[in-house]
Amino acid sequence: MTRVVSLFLPNWSTDRLRRKAGDAAPPAEAPLVLIGREGNRRIVTAADAAAHAAGLRVGMPVAKAQVLVPGLTIQDAEPVEDAEVLDRLALWILQRFAPVVASDAPDGIVVDSTGTDHLHGGEVVMLEALVGRLAMSGVTARAAIADSWGAAHALARYAALPSIIAPPGHGASVLAPLPLEALRMPASMSADLRVLGFERIGDLLAQPRAPLTLRFGPELGRRIDQALGALAEPIEPVRSPDLVEVRRSFPEPIGAAETIARYIGKLVTQLCHELEERGLGARRLDLICHRVDNHQQALRVGMAVPVRDVKRLTRLLCDKIETIDPGFGIEVMTLAAAVAEPLAQKQTVNSLIEETTHDISDLIDTLANRVGERAIYRAAPVSSDVPERSVGRIPAMAPDTGATWPGHWPRPSRLLPRPEPIDTVALLPDHPPVSFTWRGIRRRVKRADGPERVFGEWWKRDAELVAVRDYFRIEDDAGERYWVYRAGDGEDAATGSQRWFLHGVFG
Incomplete structure (x- = not known):
């Protein structure tokens, strides 16, 4: 089933201008508007959140806006640059999230996420990551996922706070309570419909289609069908000028899995030839199948390192053939290297004393494309004395950073996701527990070593200015070894x- 993400950027023009200005940008609490001309009138073309809160609206005369908000920050609108940067943002999303992405001017982006959300941990995680990354960059965003472009567009603008995910196969139920403007119809048409008493999309869906078409023309019915998914609305993906892409058209539509696999192999061979001429290797491949019914089927595979091996890339793509629904047939197939990086030629040397290195990147690629990139990672040391902060996740094939964990105090092989409280019998202030109860089982301590004092990182949080932990390695009478700590120094309540907490278990 098709799934579409609509990304709504309500303050795109002003957010882009603030990012462009950097430190010279006006403060976020200062109302900012952009102005342009409508005939001989100077009007507000964009307003940020502070300006909206002050009562300013798009289309308002500039003179009136200045009267309502003294000291209002005014700058000229740059619609051409807004559109160019929006396309660049769409390219960024294309490289990181899905193979079919297009700008939805003037303030949105549309993404066909069918079959790709599992690579990011599911639709919820994918949407949170997308909105969160934009928020960290200073761009306000609202997003929605639905079964069609029209439905996702409507939900993103009239229901998302800041995101909403419609269940697959939702039909008209999620659209019925939305206002007429959510159908992307001309403003004059929605005004005429309101005169007739229509307020919500549900009011239109309850009426016969023929009288509405007779009165308002085919545009109204087309928008309704697009929102309901009854009428195809293909997304023309944005393309970078230096994108490596190959394409094949078929005189007769194809649909058999064996035929699709055969042509995938031919496209990969052609693409690898193009990559070799440029000295590149593919990190992400996007296969887009254009069906005869104007629908698109897309799949994406990712590689941990740049790859230009025909057999390997063909196998990764063919492993996902079952996710392609050819419908009544595929008439065009496009294969693109969405992300490509330099790849130098390797010289093969035969030597009796040559050290062999095992390349596991092929295995990593197979696993990552089945369970998602986020599920395949390595643990790496992080510069921090606080145990739960001293380890981080890095890509499975990332180069070794050279960092190591401190060796003067042993660390447990298993660190709990979060410290678990335990009941103890202990002498204060510097003695380890004599016994402790963890998860309902009482254990007597036979040996103990410590304390190792860990101080809070005051530069991260003020609450850690005087915080300390005293860690002990203890062994119970059954030979099990644990890592426990006391929160505080045993004397001062401020620390x-x-x-007592159990934080880890030694293997």
Whole structure:
């Protein structure tokens, strides 16, 4: 089933201008508007959140806006640059999230996420990552996922706070309560419909189609069908000028899995030839199948390192053939290297004393494309004395950073996701527990070593200015070894709660 993401950027023009200005940008609490001309009138063409809160609206005369908000920050609108940067943002999303992405001017982006959300941990995680990355960059965004472009567009602008995911096969139920303007119809048409008493999309869906078409023309019915998914609305993906892409058209539509696999192999061979001429290797491949019914089927595979091996790339793509629904047939197939990086030629040397290195990148690619890139990672040291902050996740094939964990105090092989409270019998302030109860089982301590004092990182949070932990390695009478700590120094209540926690288990 088709799934489409609509990304709505309500303050795109002003957010882009603030990012462009950098440190010279006006403060976020200062109302900012952009102005342009409508005939001989100077009007507001964009307003940020602070300006909207002050009562300013798009289309308002500039003179009136200045009267309502003294000291209003005014700058000229740059619609051409807005559109160019929006296309660049769409390219960024194309490289990181899905193979079919297009700008939805003037303030949105549309993404066909069919079959790609599992690579990011599911639709919820994907949407959170997308909106979160934009928020970190200073761009306000609202997003929605639905079964059609029209439905996702409507939900993103009239229901998302800041995101909403419509269930697959939702039909008209999610659209019925939305206002008429959510159908992307001309303003004059929605005004005429309101005169007739229509307020919501549900009011239109309850009426016979023929009288509406007779009165308002085919545009109204077309928008309704697009929102309901009854009428195809293909997304023309944005393309970079230096994108490596190959394409094949078929005189007769194809649909058999064996035929699709054969032509995938031919496209990969052609693409690898293009990559070799440019000295590149593919990190992400996008296969887009254009069906005769104007629908698109897309799939994406990712590689941990740049790859230009025909057999390997063909196998990764063919492993996903079952996700392609050819419908009544595929008439065009496009294969593109969405992300390509330099790849130098390797010289093969035969030597009796040559050290062999095992390349596991092929295995990593196979696993990552089945369970998602986020599920395949390595643990790497992070410069921090706080145990739960001293380890981070890096890509499975990322180069070794050279960092190591401190070796003067052993660390447990298993660190719990979060410290678990335990009940202890202990002498204060510097003695380890004599016994402790964890998960309902009482254990007597036979040996102990410590304390190792860990101080809070005051530069991260003020609450950690005086916080300390005293860690002990303990062994119970059954030979099991644990890593426990007391929150606080055992004397001053400001240093911690003085409660005991179990943080890890030694193998």
